[in-house]
Amino acid sequence: MVTFFNIKLLFYKILVIYDIIITMGVYILEVKYKDDRMDKLKEIPIENIKGISKIMIEHLHNNNINTVYELFNYFPYRYENYEVININRASDNEKVTVVGQVVTEPVFSYYRRTSRLVFSILVNDLVIKVIAFNRDFLRNKISKLMYVTVTGKYEKNKGQITAQKLSLKAMDDDRIEPVYSLKDVNKVYFQNILKKAYEQYGSLINEDLPLAIMEKYRLISSRDLYNFVHFPINNEQVRQVSRRVKYEELLKFQLKIMYLKKREHNYFNKKPKEFDEGLVNGFVNNLPFTLTNDQNTVVREILNDLKSDYQMNRLVQGDVGSGKTVVAIISLYANYLSGYQGCLMAPTEILSEQHFKYLQSIFKKYGLTVDLLTSSVTGKARNQILENLNSGKIDILVGTHALISEGVYFHKLGLIIVDEQHRFGVNQRKVLREKGDKLDALFLSATPIPRTLALTAFGDMDVSSIKEMPKGRKEIKTYLIRSQLEKRLVNFIDNIIKENQQVYIITPLIEESEKIDLENAYHVYEKYQEYFKDKYRVGLLHGKMNNNEKEEVMKSFLNNEIQILVSTTVVEVGVNVVNATLMIIIDAHRFGLAQLHQLRGRVGRSDLQSYCILVSDYENDKAKERLEILTKTNNGFEIAEEDLRLRGPGDFFGSRQSGLPEFKMADLVNDYAILEVARDDAKMIIETNELFSNPEYFALKYYIEQELIDSNELFD
Numbered sequence: 229m230v231t232f233f234n235i236k237l238l239f240y241k242i243l244v245i246y247d248i249i250i251t252m253g254v255y256i257l258e259v260k261y262k263d264d265r266m267d268k269l270k271e272i273p274i275e276n277i278k279g280i281s282k283i284m285i286e287h288l289h290n291n292n293i294n295t296v297y298e299l300f301n302y303f304p305y306r307y308e309n310y311e312v313i314n315i316n317r318a319s320d321n322e323k324v325t326v327v328g329q330v331v332t333e334p335v336f337s338y339y340r341r342t343s344r345l346v347f348s349i350l351v352n353d354l355v356i357k358v359i360a361f362n363r364d365f366l367r368n369k370i371s372k373l374m375y376v377t378v379t380g381k382y383e384k385n386k387g388q389i390t391a392q393k394l395s396l397k398a399m400d401d402d403r404i405e406p407v408y409s410l411k412d413v414n415k416v417y418f419q420n421i422l423k424k425a426y427e428q429y430g431s432l433i434n435e436d437l438p439l440a441i442m443e444k445y446r447l448i449s450s451r452d453l454y455n456f457v458h459f460p461i462n463n464e465q466v467r468q469v470s471r472r473v474k475y476e477e478l479l480k481f482q483l484k485i486m487y488l489k490k491r492e493h494n495y496f497n498k499k500p501k502e503f504d505e506g507l508v509n510g511f512v513n514n515l516p517f518t519l520t521n522d523q524n525t526v527v528r529e530i531l532n533d534l535k536s537d538y539q540m541n542r543l544v545q546g547d548v549g550s551g552k553t554v555v556a557i558i559s560l561y562a563n564y565l566s567g568y569q570g571c572l573m574a575p576t577e578i579l580s581e582q583h584f585k586y587l588q589s590i591f592k593k594y595g596l597t598v599d600l601l602t603s604s605v606t607g608k609a610r611n612q613i614l615e616n617l618n619s620g621k622i623d624i625l626v627g628t629h630a631l632i633s634e635g636v637y638f639h640k641l642g643l644i645i646v647d648e649q650h651r652f653g654v655n656q657r658k659v660l661r662e663k664g665d666k667l668d669a670l671f672l673s674a675t676p677i678p679r680t681l682a683l684t685a686f687g688d689m690d691v692s693s694i695k696e697m698p699k700g701r702k703e704i705k706t707y708l709i710r711s712q713l714e715k716r717l718v719n720f721i722d723n724i725i726k727e728n729q730q731v732y733i734i735t736p737l738i739e740e741s742e743k744i745d746l747e748n749a750y751h752v753y754e755k756y757q758e759y760f761k762d763k764y765r766v767g768l769l770h771g772k773m774n775n776n777e778k779e780e781v782m783k784s785f786l787n788n789e790i791q792i793l794v795s796t797t798v799v800e801v802g803v804n805v806v807n808a809t810l811m812i813i814i815d816a817h818r819f820g821l822a823q824l825h826q827l828r829g830r831v832g833r834s835d836l837q838s839y840c841i842l843v844s845d846y847e848n849d850k851a852k853e854r855l856e857i858l859t860k861t862n863n864g865f866e867i868a869e870e871d872l873r874l875r876g877p878g879d880f881f882g883s884r885q886s887g888l889p890e891f892k893m894a895d896l897v898n899d900y901a902i903l904e905v906a907r908d909d910a911k912m913i914i915e916t917n918e919l920f921s922n923p924e925y926f927a928l929k930y931y932i933e934q935e936l937i938d939s940n941e942l943f944d
């Protein structure tokens with residue numbers, strides 16, 4: 229007994245010591261990796277660089293370069309390329325670099341203040357005349373038979389090059405020179421300082437990327453990186469720099485997001501949902517229509533998420549009318565079969581009601597209990613719903629923000645779906661998430677954005693896209709007209725309404741002034757009331773109305789009590805007024821393309837032919853080109869890509885969401901392929917816990933933690 233006790237004690241002692249050793253080991257490793265040499269560079273002022281002059285220090289400070297780290301990271305914004313080319317292949321007026329032998333004595337002349345040096349060189353088998361202005365100092369240095377390298381514009385038919393750069397030797401290698409955007413700093417001096425600093429402190433540059441990754445993609449080391457970026461000897465080195473920097477930037481960016489999300493919710497501990505797939509398939513087959521391929525794919529993705537041990541966090545983006553609701557419905561059904569409650573939150577009462585009725589009609593024959601909770605449900609009715617929800621009698625609850633109000637407790641919530649998700653704040657989505665334990669979340673968005681940006685803007689969300697429209701949908705015919713033709717629209721409108729169809733007229737939003745918006749809307753409203761005085765009813769919808777007033781107007785429109793609805797952009801998203809077939813947008817150039825597309829999506833919701841008229845006195849060809857995109861395609865994804873191309877990612881989301889990262893080299897649009905690779909790697913690093921357990925990754929982890937200290941609020 230005693231011996232056993234002793235052995236046990238010994239065993240514990242060993243365990244404790246072992247534990248200490250392990251902890252220390254990790255600690256030492258952490259310290260080693262945390263003792264980031266690159267960080268030291270952040271603390272070394274440029275004053276410490278040997279031989280740097282006072283003036284240079286001052287100038288560098290003026291360029292916001294204060295530390296050696298900042299010096300190294302002051303990247304050139306482009307490179308001047310002096311690749312020696314075969315002159316026979318050069319085209320007229322091309323900028324070329326050639327090596328040639330001088331075949332005539334130089335002739336020197338002055339014209340006013342300008343000096344001119346002319347001589348000929350033999351390049352391959354061509355004699356080329358070289359003209360160099362203001363190179364007095366070369367006058368006596370150029371002589372027959374010597375070799376020179378000339379860079380400049382080549383005028384082919386004159387057989388002459390006007391030299392921008394002239395060097396008195398034959399360059400055998402391609403040359404490439406960095407160009408910096410520096411204020412008042414001579415590039416030669418700048419590079420001298422860089423060289424000195426690199427010699428003195430280059431050894432302190434550490435490696436942020438783990439070896440495994442560097443080997444996998446054959447990336448250059450960061451020490452090479454700083455060498456090549458400032459002192460490249462050929463294009464290949466520049467290319468290698470860009471490969472490495474882009475990858476590293478995108479990897480770090482993706483890691484940062486995922487790391488944070490991982491800290492927020494623990495992903496991989498959900499109880500997988502179990503349901504009979506045969507039942508789900510039967511449900512799908514019993515729908516009144518066949519799913520499109522895209523709908524099918526998205527449904528599969530969602531079912532896989534439900535069955536997995538991670539919490540689904542998926543965004544489904546698809547054009548208005550692409551059929552996102554039914555995808556949500558199928559997901560809710562699978563979730564129900566697994567024994568969980570589900571909920572669907574929509575931004576407005578009308579939309580919630582529409583969803584509620586639709587879900588009820590579909591789920592009735594399957595015995596599911598669906599209910600509706602909005603802020604107009606009060607008193608006894610509300611209490612009853614809350615009670616049924618809490619006891620598990622309600623299977624699916626549809627509603628507005630009321631769903632996230634206090635007192636709403638689910639019995640066993642397994643799936644939340646947020647429709648028109650951009651209409652809700654991050655916080656509201658979070659509160660809904662907290663109504664259940666380790667639940668799955670699905671977000672629906674009718675604002676298609678290019679995949680590249682979706683990956684970025686939505687961080688770690690998985691993104692599914694429905695690009696294909698259900699069969700039989702007619703394209704909305706879209707026309708761009710000048711405002712002088714607006715009068716003729718009256719006839720068109722009349723014809724539409726005679727067919728018992730309805731019309732939207734959207735008046736522009738001028739952000740600076742709601743007052744002007746309102747005046748605009750009133751003006752248009754009165755104008756059309758005047759036109760159609762006793763014939764049709766015209767309604768008005770604007771941002772100054774409260775929600776109830778807005779919903780009243782929307783309801784009248786839905787019931788065709790109003791035939792023409794004049795509205796600012798507040799016109800409700802998602803609401804299905806199947807009978808509306810004409811959308812007129814006034815001053816269309818004031819809207820973003822994506823927004824115009826959204827607005828247009830209010831019509832074309834049936835098999836009737838729908839129209840969209842963009843009224844605009846656009847001021848230039850560019851504005852016209854932009855608007856014409858809409859006349860050419862009905863595909864929201866294409867429009868988004870075009871919009872992105874024309875406006876760049878910064879503007880794409882508007883100023884409000886300019887939280888997009890700024891990279892030195894990576895470009896979210898053009899480096900999409902690298903982004904995807906980096907994203908997969910980041911995911912793996914996080915999933916396999918490398919970041920936390922493998923010392924090779926500690927530098928990355930440290931970097932991310934440092935970054936997060938500054939940018940916590942960005943990710944909420």
Ligand code: ADP
Nearest residue numbers: 517518519520547548549550551552553554698
């Ligand atoms: P959104 O993606 O804008 O939310 P909805 O889900 O409201 O679109 O769908 C628009 C309309 O298309 C609805 O009336 C819906 O019943 C119908 N629909 C959805 N999927 C299909 C399909 N595969 N085939 C035919 N009609 C469909």
Ligand code: MG
Nearest residue numbers: 552553647802
């Ligand atoms: Mg919808």
